[in-house]
Amino acid sequence: MLSTTPTTEFIARALDLSALRQSVYSSNIANAAVDGFHRMDVRFDRELERIALGVAQGTSGREVSAATPNATVVSTDSLVKLDEEVGLMARNALRYQTLLTAMQKGSALLRMAVREGRE
Amino acid sequence: MDLFEVFSISAAGLSVEQARLAAAASNLANARTSRTADGRVYQPLSVVVRSQAAAARSDSGRFDPLMAADAAALPRPVVASVEPSLAPPRLVYDPGHPDADPRGFVSLPGVDPLGTMLELMSVSRAYEANLRAFDLTRSLIQRTLDIGRNS
Numbered sequence: 001m002l003s004t005t006p007t008t009e010f011i012a013r014a015l016d017l018s019a020l021r022q023s024v025y026s027s028n029i030a031n032a033a034v035d036g037f038h039r040m041d042v043r044f045d046r047e048l049e050r051i052a053l054g055v056a057q058g059t060s061g062r063e064v065s066a067a068t069p070n071a072t073v074v075s076t077d078s079l080v081k082l083d084e085e086v087g088l089m090a091r092n093a094l095r096y097q098t099l100l101t102a103m104q105k106g107s108a109l110l111r112m113a114v115r116e117g118r119e
Numbered sequence: 120m121d122l123f124e125v126f127s128i129s130a131a132g133l134s135v136e137q138a139r140l141a142a143a144a145s146n147l148a149n150a151r152t153s154r155t156a157d158g159r160v161y162q163p164l165s166v167v168v169r170s171q172a173a174a175a176r177s178d179s180g181r182f183d184p185l186m187a188a189d190a191a192a193l194p195r196p197v198v199a200s201v202e203p204s205l206a207p208p209r210l211v212y213d214p215g216h217p218d219a220d221p222r223g224f225v226s227l228p229g230v231d232p233l234g235t236m237l238e239l240m241s242v243s244r245a246y247e248a249n250l251r252a253f254d255l256t257r258s259l260i261q262r263t264l265d266i267g268r269n270s
Contacts, residue, residue: 022122
């Protein structure tokens with residue numbers, strides 16, 4: 001099944017987390033006018049590292065998908081700085097688009113295999 | 120993960136900034152209003168913004184309840200109230216003014232022009248940032264829809 005190949009599974013997970021980041025940054029920007037609002041952030045990179053390690057060591061796609069996403073939205077100590085948030089958001093959007101491109105390349109490979117190498 | 124949820128967050132941010140803009144504009148416009156409908160001097164307005172978590176939604180049938188819950192639980196700003204600020208009125212000596220007190224002083228609103236201009240700039244930047252967030256979310260969704268095109 002397409003969805004259980006380790007690569008697509010991994011990319012799908014990363015896309016989910018990137019989308020979560022987009023919503024957290026948007027929320028930070030929206031709440032910038034609130035007195036005493038501390039910016040929020042997503043902690044998940046360590047989890048991704050663990051999954052990536054598993055993929056590198058040949059873990060099957062099923063095991064990767066069994067790894068629960070441990071993404072947590074945490075409140076930090078710092079106040080919202082608009083320019084910083086917009087910068088982070090732009091970087092995250094690029095990351096999201098890169099992941100989408102990677103996913104498209106993955107399905108292009110499959111398509112080539114299905115067509116026995118013919119374009 | 121529901122990216123569409125982000126639109127409502129950004130929209131809440133935009134409407135809060137509009138309320139701040141309206142208050143600042145009203146303060147600047149009324150900088151010389153010595154008497155309002157209730158007979159007193161105009162009180163500069165300040166907007167009180169609070170953030171609230173979106174109402175918890177019970178959609179247990181979601182594909183990925185954990186991620187969906189996270190996005191829906193993010194705080195959204197709301198205008199809690201628009202309150203007259205406690206800035207004391209300025210006293211200007213103008214004995215011919217109809218609202219002058221017996222000593223010849225007119226009470227004018229304690230609008231701080233410099234502070235209000237700074238507030239306007241901050242509103243403008245924040246509005247832009249919210250629009251940018253809105254736009255980026257839109258283009259991410261657009262790109263996601265393009266998965267599998269040209270195949």
